[in-house]
Amino acid sequence: MERNDAARDRHEGDGRSGFEKFVEATYAQVSRAPFFGVCLVVVVAWGASAPLWPDLKQWQVAIHTVASVVSLLLLVLLENAGRRSEEAAQEKLNVLAEALAALMDSSSAHDRDLQDATRRLREAVGLEERH
Template identity: 65%
Template sequence: MGEDSLRPAADSRDSGGTRRSPFERFVEGAYGWVSRPPFFYLCAGLVLFWLVSLPFWVDLKTWQAAIHTAGSVISLLLLTLLENASRRGEEAAQEKLNVLAEALAALMASRATEDRGLEEAVTKLRQAVGLEERH
C-alpha cells in the first residue's frame, strides 16, 4: 500500500482543482458585501425611504405589500447566497480536519513500531478521515 493511498483528503484536494465557478466567485463577493455595515445602512435607508413614501401611495395595502414583497425577495436571495457560503465554509473546515487527522495518523504510524497498540488506532483514524463522504 503506497503512501498516497493513505491520504484520502489530499487525494480529494488534488482532484478537486482550485478553479472556482463564476457563481462561486459571485457568492464570495456578495457574502463579503452583505456582511459589512454599508449593506445594513443601505437596507435601513430603503426602509426609511419606504416609510416616508406613504403619502405618495393611494392605497395603504399596496404600500405595505411593496415592502413585504421586496423584503421577501431579498431575503430569499440572501438566504440562498449565505447558505452556499456557509456550506463551502463547512467543507473547508472539514478538509482542514481531515488533513490534521492524516498528519496525526502518519505520526502515530511512525511510533507504531514501538507501541503495537497504535496500529489499530492508526487504521481507525485513517478510515475516519473520509467518513463524511460515506454518509
C-alpha cells in the same frame, strides 16, 4: 521547502466558477455594516413614502414583496457560501488527521495501542477510502 498538495492546489488557480466568485463577493458585502446601513435606509425611505401611496395596502405589499425576493436570494447565496466554508474546514481537518495518522504510523512500530489508535483515526475520517 516543498509544498504539500493543499498549498500547491491553492496557488495553482482556484478553479471556482463565476457563480462561486459572485457568491463570495456578495457574502463579503452583505456581511458588513454598510449593507445593514443600506437596508436601514431602504426601510426608512419606505416608511417615509407612506403618504405618497394612494392605498396603504399596496404600500405594505411593495415592501413585503421586495423584502421577500431579496431575502430568498440572500438565503440561497449565504447557504452556498456556508456550505463551501464548511467543506473547506472539513478538508483542513482531514489533512490534519491524515498528518497525525502518518505521524502515529511512524511512531507505532512497537506500540500496539498506538497502532490501534491510528487505525481508529483512519477509520473515523475515512482516510483509507480517500487515498
